Amino acid sequence: MPIAPDSRVDLDRFWQTIETSGRIGQGRPGGLSRLTLSDADKEMRDQFVAWCQDAGLSVEVDECGSIFARRAGSDDSLPPILIGSHLDTQINGGRFDGIAGVLAGLEVVRALNEANHVTKRPIVIVDWTNEEGARFSPPMVASGCFVGKYSVDWVHDLIGDDGTRFGDELKRIGYDGSRPCKAGEIDAYFELHIEQGPILDAEGRDVGIVTGGYPVRGMRASFEGKTAHTGPTPMDLRRNALVAGARWLTAVDDIGWDYAVHDGKATAARLTAWPNKPGILSDTAEAVCDVRHPDPITTRVMAEKMRRSVHEAAAVAGCTATIEDEWEWGGDIFDAGLIDSIRNQAIRLGVNWRDIQSQAGHDAYFLATHCPTAMIFAPCKNGITHNNEEHCEPQDFDAALNILLHAVVERADRD
Amino acid sequence: MPIAPDSRVDLDRFWQTIETSGRIGQGRPGGLSRLTLSDADKEMRDQFVAWCQDAGLSVEVDECGSIFARRAGSDDSLPPILIGSHLDTQINGGRFDGIAGVLAGLEVVRALNEANHVTKRPIVIVDWTNEEGARFSPPMVASGCFVGKYSVDWVHDLIGDDGTRFGDELKRIGYDGSRPCKAGEIDAYFELHIEQGPILDAEGRDVGIVTGGYPVRGMRASFEGKTAHTGPTPMDLRRNALVAGARWLTAVDDIGWDYAVHDGKATAARLTAWPNKPGILSDTAEAVCDVRHPDPITTRVMAEKMRRSVHEAAAVAGCTATIEDEWEWGGDIFDAGLIDSIRNQAIRLGVNWRDIQSQAGHDAYFLATHCPTAMIFAPCKNGITHNNEEHCEPQDFDAALNILLHAVVERADRD
Known part of the structure; x- marks a missing residue:
């Protein structure tokens, strides 16, 4: 039936x-x-x-x-x-x-x-x-x-x-x-x-019809330095990979703030280093960061700055850097016909809906x-x-x- | 005999x-x-x-x-x-x-x-x-x-x-x-x-008579934030403890460079965070840093800047910070009579010696x-x-x- x-x-x-x-x-x-x-x-x-x-x-x-x-x-x-x-x-x-x-x-x-x-x-x-x-x-x-x-x-x-x-x-x-x-x-x-995210709750909406996703670009970078004593090693001879990683995370967070006014975001998500102990400078570090923005061109600009900051952070710390992995997702990826059918059901059922982008x-x-x-x-x-x-x-x-x-x-x- | x-x-x-x-x-x-x-x-x-x-x-x-x-x-x-x-x-x-x-x-x-x-x-x-x-x-x-x-x-x-x-x-x-x-x-x-350190080797000395140690001040700080999604969470609502830690390490490294010309050093030695994973902001981080300088007053100034930077780093990241532990060592701690006796033996044995500070x-x-x-x-x-x-x-x-x-x-x- x-x-x-x-x-x-x-x-x-x-x-x-x-x-x-x-x-x-x-x-x-x-x-x-x-x-x-x-x-x-x-x-x-x-x-x-x-x-x-x-x-x-x-x-x-x-x-x-x-x-x-x-x-x-x-x-x-x-x-x-x-x-x-x-x-x-x-x-x-x-x-x-x-x-x-x-x-x-x-x-x-x-x-x-x-x-x-x-x-x-x-x-x-x-x-x-x-x-x-x-x-x-x-x-x-x-x-x-x-x-x-x-x-x-x-x-x-x-x-x-x-x-x-x-x-x-x-x-x-x-x-x-x-x-x-x-x-x-x-x-x-x-x-x-x-x-x-807070939008539906803040606006008192019943449902969001997802039209696509914020373009997101992420990367995993590794830094290579050299272990040495934390004491006598002069600043200009240090190759502390942990510093390279920390500087990259800081730079990426700065990028997020620069674009926050139009809902841009940058995430310093992960940082590991070895040996990562007091008394010794770390010779390797690895970090994961990403950027996202509702506008795809701006996301690309943010990603380019993130990429550049990998090498700038490494240079200040006297380390070398490698971008090990990069990824991107999001944009207008969902099916227009399917979105329409969902929107029509929302209208038919009389709920308070809005279009929304996934982040x-x-x-x-x-x-x-x-x-x-x-x-x-x-x-x-x-x-x-x-x-x-x-x-x-x-x-x-x-x-x-x-x-x-x-x-x-x-x-x-x-x- | x-x-x-x-x-x-x-x-x-x-x-x-x-x-x-x-x-x-x-x-x-x-x-x-x-x-x-x-x-x-x-x-x-x-x-x-x-x-x-x-x-x-x-x-x-x-x-x-x-x-x-x-x-x-x-x-x-x-x-x-x-x-x-x-x-x-x-x-x-x-x-x-x-x-x-x-x-x-x-x-x-x-x-x-x-x-x-x-x-x-x-x-x-x-x-x-x-x-x-x-x-x-x-x-x-x-x-x-x-x-x-x-x-x-x-x-x-x-x-x-x-x-x-x-x-x-x-x-x-x-x-x-x-x-x-x-x-x-x-x-x-x-x-x-x-x-x-490179001094004796660079100067071709046979031995160093240690007169004391560089004054060193170190601290372990913890940062507390809140886990949240790396995607939709707006920059101003983020409380990413990993960012607080990375910003502190970056600030401490900057202090080291500011004083490097007179042999000052600052070390970003250790940073851990939890969960420290892609996809989620970290709610805790802990880091260890230290500063050292041949002059004790300058070491104190560097330490004060290091201390201030803990709270500045936390504030930018929307986190709270606690200085969990502090330590200092060094200065003119060795015995003048014992140093003299060592120096006299160096002279008597005809070796190429110099006074030196431990770092x-x-x-x-x-x-x-x-x-x-x-x-x-x-x-x-x-x-x-x-x-x-x-x-x-x-x-x-x-x-x-x-x-x-x-x-x-x-x-x-x-x-």
């Missing part, structure tokens, strides 16, 4: 899944510390798989550990609609970032089951492994591998901060699946996510390189995220969930 | 002990990585104790693991002469820093044995535990405890970078001695050391608060130290060793 235009998800049922998830891998008060491929991640995955099986879905795990839970379509040979996000969190993470998107997919399927509605095209809920990159850097490797950006071997050989290997941890928790990590034909990809990275960015993709943002309090104080009320998800439900059904059932 | 005025140490015999030590705890090519209380440290201690016992010395180990090897005097009730330094190294250390001073003590005793000369006062060779502070911070804790600056419990409870406890590691390697770590009456303390910290600094103390520097190539390229030839120690021999005997035999 067809789905009624006023069908709604069950917000309480959705919230119960959020609350169950919120008990698995607890971190600081109110938050989660559910690092990818940890014991807690395994426990959450097992719970998610059980829910999916109860909902009649067939579950497969791919070579990177991503979970695909499939609801057959009435014309099951057609390319599927994917609804996905991630169940892992930052080391001091919240209870909603990523998680809400996966459980939203589950809630859509449960609502369809309740309505006895079989969509024409199949629907697949996806939990992408290691979206956060909080244990194995970089982030979003499983969705990246899925669309062909990374090889499976490369992902498996990633070494975590704790010295463990991605592939070994995957095996250890029993999620080394056999489904090839390779996207076939996909009709569309939807991702619901909390905003991770964070998401698996959706990689999926957008492969198939029509769109994102829907729910508000979160004060935009605080990647912190145990990340907070949402059930009502914050009402508009986003119901828009997702109807946009997915409209897409899945079209001729 | 009395010792002849032209008696000399056996430079080959001394060098053989240096070479044996150079095979224990090898690090990067040509260097040592013999961290305190490690297996390698135990192996070196065992070797040193065996040598001392072969030389007829009675060996005791104190509560902090320092080794005391005693040669009786003809009037054995008199306070002893101590000759000491350390056998531990930095993580990328050389084969001479500290080691030469302990083995110099052994060579002095062997030369006295060969000459059948029993000094009036006893002579004690000392290996101080953890001079370097490369595993357990701060440095020089055992000599500090010996003169009453630290308690034994405080030393035992130090936690190393590898999570181990000082007292447990002491027990593990079997050097948890029972001799109280407390200085009794000491007639004089001598320490021979490589210069760890590094040494156990002698703590001993100087308790008894007449002096240091003798041997040249080292280009002043490179705390690095596997630290290099000396046997001849570099000839003058320093013979001056030490005669200065010690003169002191030990005086009426």
Whole structure:
């Protein structure tokens, strides 16, 4: 039978899944510390798989550990609609970032089951492994591998901060699946996510229709100097790699302030050095920074300044520098047709919506390189995220969930 | 029988002990990585104790693991002469820093044995535990405890970078001695050391008579911010503790450059942050810096600027800062009479000497608060130290060793 235009998800049922998830891998008060491929991640995955099986879905795990839970379509040979996000969190993470998107997919399927509605095209809920990159850097490797950006071997050989290997941890928790990590034909990809910024909350909006992402450019630089005594070594003979790293981070932070008035941001995210001890100058350092701005040309200018500052910082410290890795994402990457259909559902449902740009990275960015993709943002309090104080009320998800439900059904059932 | 005025140490015999030590705890090519209380440290201690016992010395180990090897005097009730330094190294250390001073003590005793000369006062060779502070911070804790600056419990409870406890590691390697770590009456303390600076080598000097140390002031500061997402969080809402730490290190390095023309130095030595990962702003950071200058008033000014820059760095990053620990050492701390006697031996032996200030910290600094103390520097190539390229030839120690021999005997035999 067809789905009624006023069908709604069950917000309480959705919230119960959020609350169950919120008990698995607890971190600081109110938050989660559910690092990818940890014991807690395994426990959450097992719970998610059980829910999916109860909902009649067939579950497969791919070579990177991503979970695909499939609801057959009435014309099951057609390319599927994917609804996905991630169940892992930052080391001091919240209870909603990523998680809400996966459980939203589950809630859509449960609502369809309740309505006895079989969509024409199949629907697949996806939990992408290691979206956060909080244990194995970089982030979003499983969705990246899925669309062909990374090889499976490369992902498996990633070494975590704790010295463990991605592939070994995957095996250890029993999620080394056999489904090839390779996207076939996909009709569309939807991702619901909390905003991770203060705009919707500040403006009292029910939902954000994501039109694209802030262009982001990041880089990892290494500095090489020479160990020496901290005492007698004259300043002009010092080659302290830690100083090179600290000067680069300072310069990048300055770039952020220079562009802050038009919402530019620069992040000094990570700095390690060796030996990094009192009494000895460090001979190596490595650092990760990024810049972002709503305007792509300005982002490029900021990135050029960031690049130049790597070498300036090294020069002052008497070190050499190498840019080991560079990346960029964002821009107008989402599908205009899909955005329109979401916007139309928001209008039809009478919610208070606005267009918005994402400022964070998401698996959706990689999926957008492969198939029509769109994102829907729910508000979160004060935009605080990647912190145990990340907070949402059930009502914050009402508009986003119901828009997702109807946009997915409209897409899945079209001729 | 009395010792002849032209008696000399056996430079080959001394060098053989240096070479044996150079095979224990090898690090990067040509260097040592013999961290305190490690297996390698135990192996070196065992070797040193065996040598001392072969030389007829009675060996005791104190509560902090320092080794005391005693040669009786003809009037054995008199306070002893101590000759000491350390056998531990930095993580990328050389084969001479500290080691030469302990083995110099052994060579002095062997030369006295060969000459059948029993000094009036006893002579004690000392290996101080953890001079370097490369595993357990701060440095020089055992000599500090010996003169009453630290308690034994405080030393035992130090936690190393590898999570181990000082007292447990002491027990593990079997050097948890029972001799109280407390200085009794000491007639004089001598320490021979490589210069760890380029002056003697550059000027072609045979030896440096150490008149005192550069005044040094250091501090450990902590910064507190708040984790948040690296993407959407606006610059003015960020409280990135890593940025606070990086800005402090940059400011301290700037202070060093401002005073470099008159040989001032500032060291950004250590920076750690948490979580220190891409994708999340760090909420805590900790850093260690120090400043030094030959002039004590200028050192004080530099330290005041370093202190102010802690709070300035924190303010820019929206963080709070706490100065957790502060220390100072150096100045004119060595004994004028002992320096004179060393200088006179240098003149008598006809070597090319100069007065020199130490720029590094040494156990002698703590001993100087308790008894007449002096240091003798041997040249080292280009002043490179705390690095596997630290290099000396046997001849570099000839003058320093013979001056030490005669200065010690003169002191030990005086009426």
